[in-house]
Amino acid sequence: YVLTQPPSVSVAPGQTARITCEGSNFGIKRIHWYQQRPGQAPVMVVYADNARPSGIPERFSGSNSGSTATLTINRVEAGDEADYYCQVWDSSSDHPYAFGSGTKVTVL
């Protein structure tokens, strides 16, 4: 299962970053998002399209239009600079847990 993300997104502090993830049959799948700062383990920031784990700021939100999933980061801060990965579960695949290739968010 292939998930397509843009390699990079650049955003100024205080602005909004939008990271997209494209795949097939997104309307029947739930999309999850992870943040990975340099040298650190991934951290889930959104699960099941638009739910936030405990401790994740409200600035992080997700959406799923059925063909494209989007992670939105409002009021971007320097600490948001990281790699972001989308992930889905595809029950019909032999490799059911798939990650996108990742998007590097640079805060200008």
Place this chain on the structure above:
Amino acid sequence: EVQLMESGGGLVQPGGSLRLSCAVSGLTFSSHWMHWVRQAPGKGLVWISRINGDGRSTSYGDSVKGRFTISRDNAKSTLFLQMDNLEPDDTALYFCTTEYLHSFYYWGQGAVVTVSS
């Protein structure tokens, strides 16, 4: 506080074996499906294996099928990954992680595995 702590990584020659462990605390271990995810240097995340709560059901990614074995000891809240016939392409940072609604909720800090002669 939930904690996952990997151990057992290191340098091994091609064709060799390693066994990774992941000690879990702060949650009811036996209730959670567990996974291993790896990340090659400078590359993205790749799922490689999962095990259900009682250890009776497992699955693997194509790249490790037949060479890696996932298992768990619920009495000790520990997850394992036995890696045999290692190849240079297995060089990576290996993370253990818990599953929630088919997502990866909690992550360890990772164990480095280097396969080189």
